[in-house]
Amino acid sequence: xxxxxxxxxxxxxxxxxxxxxxxxxxxxxxxxxxxxxxxxxxxxxxxxxxxxxxxxxxxxxxxxxxxxxxxxxxxxxxxxxxxxxxxxxxxxxxxxxxxxxxxxxxxxxxxxxxxxxxxxxxxxxxxxxxxxxxxxxxxxxxxxxxxxxxxxxxxxxxxxxxxxxxxxxxxxxxxxxxxxxxxxxxxxxxxxxxxxxxxxxxxxxxxxxxxxxxxxxxxxxxxxxxxxxxxxxxxxxxxxxxxxxxxxxxxxxxxxxxxxxxxxxxxxxxxxxxxxxxxxxxxxxxxxxxxxxxxxxxxxxxxxxxxxxxxxxxxxxxxxxxxxxxxxxxxxxxxxxxxxxxxxxxxxxxxxxxxxxxxxxxxxxxxxxxxxxxx
Ligand SMILES: [Zn+2]
Numbered sequence: 001x002x003x004x005x006x007x008x009x010x011x012x013x014x015x016x017x018x019x020x021x022x023x024x025x026x027x028x029x030x031x032x033x034x035x036x037x038x039x040x041x042x043x044x045x046x047x048x049x050x051x052x053x054x055x056x057x058x059x060x061x062x063x064x065x066x067x068x069x070x071x072x073x074x075x076x077x078x079x080x081x082x083x084x085x086x087x088x089x090x091x092x093x094x095x096x097x098x099x100x101x102x103x104x105x106x107x108x109x110x111x112x113x114x115x116x117x118x119x120x121x122x123x124x125x126x127x128x129x130x131x132x133x134x135x136x137x138x139x140x141x142x143x144x145x146x147x148x149x150x151x152x153x154x155x156x157x158x159x160x161x162x163x164x165x166x167x168x169x170x171x172x173x174x175x176x177x178x179x180x181x182x183x184x185x186x187x188x189x190x191x192x193x194x195x196x197x198x199x200x201x202x203x204x205x206x207x208x209x210x211x212x213x214x215x216x217x218x219x220x221x222x223x224x225x226x227x228x229x230x231x232x233x234x235x236x237x238x239x240x241x242x243x244x245x246x247x248x249x250x251x252x253x254x255x256x257x258x259x260x261x262x263x264x265x266x267x268x269x270x271x272x273x274x275x276x277x278x279x280x281x282x283x284x285x286x287x288x289x290x291x292x293x294x295x296x297x298x299x300x301x302x303x304x305x306x307x308x309x310x311x312x313x314x315x316x317x318x319x320x321x322x323x324x325x326x327x328x329x330x331x332x333x334x335x336x337x338x339x340x341x342x343x344x345x346x347x348x349x350x351x352x353x354x355x356x357x358x359x360x361x362x363x364x365x366x367x368x369x370x371x372x373x374x375x
Pocket of ligand 1: 245
């Protein structure tokens, strides 16, 4: 029986802290870098008016897979979904939105299916008239490896999802508890409006690949679910949270900001794959072969911003490449002395628009479990 969202959220408030205590924790709020301002060229309307899957730069949907019907309780958020394809079923569910239309508009903005940087107006929404754009921002599928793996996803929207009550049971729902009869599902619950105590975004900790070095088929329900709070007065501020939370929920990646000044630490954490190494020897074994690598996702992002008419300055671009170059970052594993992580910045740190080569390699190993096609 469907559980109304209000009841769900009452449970969330009680459970929020407990839900943050594992390997996946709160995302840093409002910390995403948004470089690039003031260019004169503006994007054409056609770049934002409708999804345009299949361009050469992205792995488009396979032409061999016809679009299929939506399961009960869901509508397609992007073209080309087919539940029979070997794909991850990503579901955006909403609560607190003034209307279904507004929820869908924000969901489409956050998903950013066409992979471009979208023109954003003063209200933090996709500019209806590109001439009103004051900045640009990529959505989930503007960030690699999500961008280059679109053929591995069905993306659905749920206006009235029967979400299990309470944060732990929602975020870590078992296959039997998941509200939709779909394999490999991961739900992102977008909560808008008056957030009360719910000002942080969290993902489940019960991902099949937390700390797992060799991803293997984990059955029908390998993923966790996510809760993303957003501010409807300026929604773009929270736009990259979905990509961050799915880093936890899909790939079992770790938060990398824990232990910073002012952020509660998690002392004594042992090594945890793939980026939390408790000593130099472990770090060298895990990512020594990637030292010096720069996740090419940063170039994808820089290109997208330039194409949208808001190029990142050369100085800022150089700094961003430096921040995501693999090395050995001191005290990098939850701030503990003698520990290391591979990059200064990443999507799992301050919602940087690249995972970094070490996280990315692990994410791509998980994605490689799916073919995208009709097997
Ligand atoms: Zn997080």
